Amino acid sequence: METSYISATPFPCRFGFRILPRASASASLLRRWYPPSSLRCFASCDQQSLNMDRKMLIMGMGFVGQFFAHQLEQDGWEVSGTCTSATKKKKLEEMGFDALLFSSDDHDLDLGSILPLEYATHMLVSVPPVAGLGDPVLYRHQHLLQSRLICGNLQWLCYLSSTSVYGDCGGAWVNEDYPLNNLTESAKARLAAEDGWLDLGHSLGVSVQVMRLGGIYGPGRSALDTIIKQDSLTAGQRMRETRKYTSRVHVADICQALKASINKPSLGKIYNVVDDDPAPREEVFTFARTLVQEKWPDHIKQGTLPDDGESVIQKKITRGEKRVRNDRMKNELGVRLLHPTYKSGLQSIIESMDCPFESR
């Protein structure tokens, strides 16, 4: 019987005793996170035997979220992740993920009944901020999150941020302590989101960290894909095209940093997660085009990078110039980058690519 899994047995936790699972949680959710056999013997099982320390909730199963979820599942974790549309949910389920519909824009949503908040031992937040609002999840659900998570098993909370918070530093090398001045609206929103998640973690008494990511690339999202698609660059891409330095990071190295942080949790640390080589975007595209031409000669048109949009470029030419340091990630988390430069990253991506031109 569904309700037979809903137990009022006091269960030892960080806060002494809690009542789990809550009566309003759906039975299918409970079965997913707690097999019936485990639920029946709550009182006698210890935390280890229930494997309670490896349940990840990913808020935002986007590019990084999906890549990380794959890796965690391979390592034996139970993973649930959110997305904002039914179409994406179906797609994620077809990929084998446990997908949950959640959009902070949905005002009528009962977040607590949708997300396995009490059951998650780890939570990764990958939802981008909104200018003028800050973090859209915290903006609408902060109190509910706090009241539900405090009754749960959360041990580790991580917010994915961006190196864009440093703004334009005139090409200087910047570490996590670099002063943040003259912030744009989007940088202000990002910082407010960082503060919000750090505050929530502190108030819950759990390990909490922020990862400031450089430009993310990986299989399916890289200069190689842009060149193969022969797309014209967007206005945003053309702006970045003019930069002397762009910090970036391969998604596999983001996952390395996240796993390292799970093994070495902090109480509020901020880490830059970037590679060692903040090379100009133009250099990266030239290298990517060479790789594609070498692997599939005669398929790439010359002039993939358009020379129009000059006026946009001129206006934004110095936006975001900085070189981001990653020493803290290396020294404190012990991360050894799989792809210290874009060259190694793009090389590994193209090596695992099937020919994209045959079906055209």
Ligand SMILES: NC(=O)c1ccc[n+]([C@@H]2O[C@H](COP(=O)([O-])OP(=O)(O)OC[C@H]3O[C@@H](n4cnc5c(N)ncnc54)[C@H](OP(=O)(O)O)[C@@H]3O)[C@@H](O)[C@H]2O)c1
């Ligand atoms: N792309 C970069 O180069 C870069 C660089 C630095 C930092 N970042 C930041 O790092 C994080 C991860 O990056 P990513 O490239 O993996 O992001 P992504 O692919 O855009 O994924 C973002 C996720 O957040 C979800 N989401 C967006 N708005 C939401 C809302 N209002 N309520 C609930 N969920 C919402 C999206 O839902 P759907 O799946 O339904 O779309 C998606 O799952 C993001 O915060 C991103 O801004 C990105």
